[in-house]
Amino acid sequence: MAIADRLKLDDKGLLGVIVQDCATREVLMFAHANPEAVEKTLSTGKAHYWSRSRKKLWLKGESSGHTQAVKEILIDCDGDCLIYRVEQKGGACHEGYRSCFFRRLEPSGGVEVVLKRVFDPKDVY
Amino acid sequence: MAIADRLKLDDKGLLGVIVQDCATREVLMFAHANPEAVEKTLSTGKAHYWSRSRKKLWLKGESSGHTQAVKEILIDCDGDCLIYRVEQKGGACHEGYRSCFFRRLEPSGGVEVVLKRVFDPKDVY
Numbered sequence: 001m002a003i004a005d006r007l008k009l010d011d012k013g014l015l016g017v018i019v020q021d022c023a024t025r026e027v028l029m030f031a032h033a034n035p036e037a038v039e040k041t042l043s044t045g046k047a048h049y050w051s052r053s054r055k056k057l058w059l060k061g062e063s064s065g066h067t068q069a070v071k072e073i074l075i076d077c078d079g080d081c082l083i084y085r086v087e088q089k090g091g092a093c094h095e096g097y098r099s100c101f102f103r104r105l106e107p108s109g110g111v112e113v114v115l116k117r118v119f120d121p122k123d124v125y
Numbered sequence: 126m127a128i129a130d131r132l133k134l135d136d137k138g139l140l141g142v143i144v145q146d147c148a149t150r151e152v153l154m155f156a157h158a159n160p161e162a163v164e165k166t167l168s169t170g171k172a173h174y175w176s177r178s179r180k181k182l183w184l185k186g187e188s189s190g191h192t193q194a195v196k197e198i199l200i201d202c203d204g205d206c207l208i209y210r211v212e213q214k215g216g217a218c219h220e221g222y223r224s225c226f227f228r229r230l231e232p233s234g235g236v237e238v239v240l241k242r243v244f245d246p247k248d249v250y
Contacts, residue, residue: 003234018143018152025150027143030206042232074226075236077218081155083226093202101199101208107167109128111200 003042004035008079014050015080019092022071022085028092029100031060033082041070047084064124066090091118094125128167129160133204139175140205144217147196147210153217154225156185158207166195172209189249191215216243219250 040048047068051058061067068086102115156174165173172193176183186192193211227240
């Protein structure tokens, strides 16, 4: 079966991608992909996504150097969400954290930062 | 700040939720929530979502008994995706697996089942 036939796309032609550290299982980020991005990821071993803001194929790390070597892709029961299991160079988050999920949401509506910065965004972007 | 003001919703009024085992960090499922579902989750400690197929608030496990005790919620840099860190009773997947991500996607387009069933869906649903 072609890869594209495995993927159940939303009304914008995309599916969700959860990005997970292949060793620690930490969730690093969440992004979207189209079939071309998934095929590119599988053929190159480097994480590709669809950038919804820039409306183009996006090689993660193309400007920051913080690339992701993809070791394994898992697909969910519905075929509408993937996990990329990756080795992350630097940090996944444009705000300088290893993971985009660096804040805990409290019942009060407050947030608490639970990670430390691993780079200064001013040096990278 | 009210919880709803923290959340960046899509054009359907929803945001994505990654569900992760709080101990092993295994990703169990991906679902969607509206602000009411997030507030209910924080106030009850049980995972609530928005069911896009049934178009209603959904308490995970309401029919299967496979509830999720939510220990922590993380929010990403953009505010448009959450992680629920949970203790999962039984399995998260309606197909009988602990995780919905029980298949590896191969470069050939094939899939390989990488988990064992933990319950028989016929007994539960």
